[in-house]
Amino acid sequence: MTLDLTETRALYEKAQQYIPYGVNSNFRYWGPEDTWVISHGKGARVWDIDGNSYIDYRLGFGPVILGHSYQRVNERVVEALEGGTIFAWTTPWEIKVAERIVRMTGIDKVRLGNTGTEVTMHALRVARAYTGRERFIKFEGQYHGQHDYVMFSTASTSAGALGSRRNPINVQTTSGIPEGIRQYVINLPFNDFERLEETVEARWHELAAIFVEPLLGNAASVMPRPGWLEKLRELCDRYGIVLVFDEVKTGFRIANGGAQEYFGVRADLVTYAKAMGNGFPIAAFGGKEEVMATIEPGRVAHGGTYSGNVVGAAAADATLEILENEPVIDTIFKRGQRLMDGIDEILTEVLPDTPHRLIGPPPIFGLILGTDEEPTDFRAYQEGDGDLYERLMMALIERGVMPDSDGREPWFLSYSHGDEEIGKTLTAFADAVKAVRR
Ligand code: PMP
Numbered sequence: 001m002t003l004d005l006t007e008t009r010a011l012y013e014k015a016q017q018y019i020p021y022g023v024n025s026n027f028r029y030w031g032p033e034d035t036w037v038i039s040h041g042k043g044a045r046v047w048d049i050d051g052n053s054y055i056d057y058r059l060g061f062g063p064v065i066l067g068h069s070y071q072r073v074n075e076r077v078v079e080a081l082e083g084g085t086i087f088a089w090t091t092p093w094e095i096k097v098a099e100r101i102v103r104m105t106g107i108d109k110v111r112l113g114n115t116g117t118e119v120t121m122h123a124l125r126v127a128r129a130y131t132g133r134e135r136f137i138k139f140e141g142q143y144h145g146q147h148d149y150v151m152f153s154t155a156s157t158s159a160g161a162l163g164s165r166r167n168p169i170n171v172q173t174t175s176g177i178p179e180g181i182r183q184y185v186i187n188l189p190f191n192d193f194e195r196l197e198e199t200v201e202a203r204w205h206e207l208a209a210i211f212v213e214p215l216l217g218n219a220a221s222v223m224p225r226p227g228w229l230e231k232l233r234e235l236c237d238r239y240g241i242v243l244v245f246d247e248v249k250t251g252f253r254i255a256n257g258g259a260q261e262y263f264g265v266r267a268d269l270v271t272y273a274k275a276m277g278n279g280f281p282i283a284a285f286g287g288k289e290e291v292m293a294t295i296e297p298g299r300v301a302h303g304g305t306y307s308g309n310v311v312g313a314a315a316a317d318a319t320l321e322i323l324e325n326e327p328v329i330d331t332i333f334k335r336g337q338r339l340m341d342g343i344d345e346i347l348t349e350v351l352p353d354t355p356h357r358l359i360g361p362p363p364i365f366g367l368i369l370g371t372d373e374e375p376t377d378f379r380a381y382q383e384g385d386g387d388l389y390e391r392l393m394m395a396l397i398e399r400g401v402m403p404d405s406d407g408r409e410p411w412f413l414s415y416s417h418g419d420e421e422i423g424k425t426l427t428a429f430a431d432a433v434k435a436v437r438r
Pocket of ligand 1: 061114115116117118120143144145146213217218246247248249273
C-alpha cells in the first residue's frame, strides 16, 4: 500500500481496545491492516484520518443518493432539530414524508422505521398476520438484514455450501440462531422458474410471503430474468401469498418509484431504507391498503420509540423533495452509464484475456471479472474471479477511488458524482488495471 495510513492505523488500534474488531458493523471489517477510519465526507468524496481523499463508490453501503453532507438535507435537519426530536406523538414531518412516499411509489399506506432490518422484520410479521401462515420463501444471495428469520443463505454464503439446485440447503449465516428458526425459511436459487413453481405449488398453504430483492443488490446486482418478477406476482396472486419487494437498496435509487416502477411489477408490501434519507437513519415499509390494514393497535404490533423520529423524517423530507423536483436519478443514470462504458472499454483493451461483465442499472451496478456470462443467480455469480477483483479494487483505492473490495457489493453513485469525478475514476481505473496486469 503506497498510501500513508499512519494515523488511520493508530486510531484503528485504539478502536479495537473498546469496540470488537474496531467496527460497529461486521461488514466494515476488512482485516487488521485494511480497515479504514474515515474523518469526513463531502459530495462524492471521503477523507481518511491521514487526510487521503477518495472518490467514494460505497456511499455508506448505498444510502448517500445526493452526496455526503448534502447542504439542503443538513439545513432541513437543523431546522427540525430546533423544535426537538421525539414526542411520543405524530409530527407533521412524518405526515409529509408518508405523503411523499405514497405519491412517489404508488403504495397505499406506509409506516416509518429506522433501519432495513427493522422494516423487513415488521413486513414479515404483517405478512404472517395477514395470511395466518408461518413460512416464507427468499432467494439465495439475498440479504434482508440481521434478524434471525432471514439470516440464511445470504450473500455471505459460499456457493459450495448451498447444496444442489434440486434440493437447496438453508445455510445459516451466523451462530446464535435457535435451531427451530430454520424451518420457517425456504431458500431457492434466484431466477429459477421451475424450482419456484414446484415449491409454491407444493407448499403454498404454508407460505406467508415471498421476499425478493428485485435485483440482487447484495450480489453484484444480478438482474431478474424477463418474466421473473411477473411470475412471482402471478404465483402470489394465485395462492394468496404476500409478495414483498425488499427495496432497501433499490428504493429511491433506480427510480423515484424504485424497482416497482423500474420493472413495472407491483408488490403487496415494500421495504425502503437507505436512499430515502441520504444517510440519516430512516426506513419505511408499506404497501396495499388491505395488507397494511393488518396492523391494528392491540392486535397486530408495529412500534418503536424512534419510528418516525424528527431527525430521520426531516432528512427524508428534504431528500425526497429533491428527488421529486430535480432529475437526480436521470443524472446518476447518465453518469453511471459513462462510468460503466469506460470501465468496459479499459478492461477490454488492457486485459483482453480476462473476460468481464458489467451488470445492473448504473446507479447500483456490478462488475464481474473472469467470466463474460451474465450470472442469473448467486451460484453463477460466484464463478467469477473474486481474488482478481479484490486486487484491482485495492489498487484503485491506492489511487484515490473507493469502491468496495468485495465484488458482491455493487458500485453506488450519487448526484454529486459529476463528470469530473467520473473522468478521474476512469483515469485511476486504467492505471490500476495496468498495475494489476503487471
Ligand atoms: N435489505 C437489503 C436488501 C439490504 O441490502 C440491507 C442492508 N444492506 C438490509 C435489508 C438491512 O438494512 P440495515 O442495514 O439498515 O438494517
